[in-house]
Amino acid sequence: MKPKNTNQSSPAYQTKVIYKILLISLIVISSAMISGIIYLQSLQPSYSGRMTLSGLREEIERFQTGTLVLIPE
Numbered sequence: 001m002k003p004k005n006t007n008q009s010s011p012a013y014q015t016k017v018i019y020k021i022l023l024i025s026l027i028v029i030s031s032a033m034i035s036g037i038i039y040l041q042s043l044q045p046s047y048s049g050r051m052t053l054s055g056l057r058e059e060i061e062r063f064q065t066g067t068l069v070l071i072p073e
Contacts, residue, residue, distance in 0.1 A: 008014075
């Protein structure tokens with residue numbers, strides 16, 4: 001069996017290396033962007049539905065005015 005001739009200075013070899021580097025970079029960048037979008041969406045507050053919080057003794061009402069949330073005591 002003959003050993004493979006890996007001439008690292010040939011244009012075909014250099015093209016394959018550049019292609020692999022670009023492909024890996026694209027995968028890493030895409031993964032980072034998707035992860036960032038998922039993370040940012042998880043930070044969004046929930047404005048609908050009911051929430052159960054431990055430690056509360058009675059039911060409370062939440063009033064929202066602009067960006068300020070007021071919770072009466």
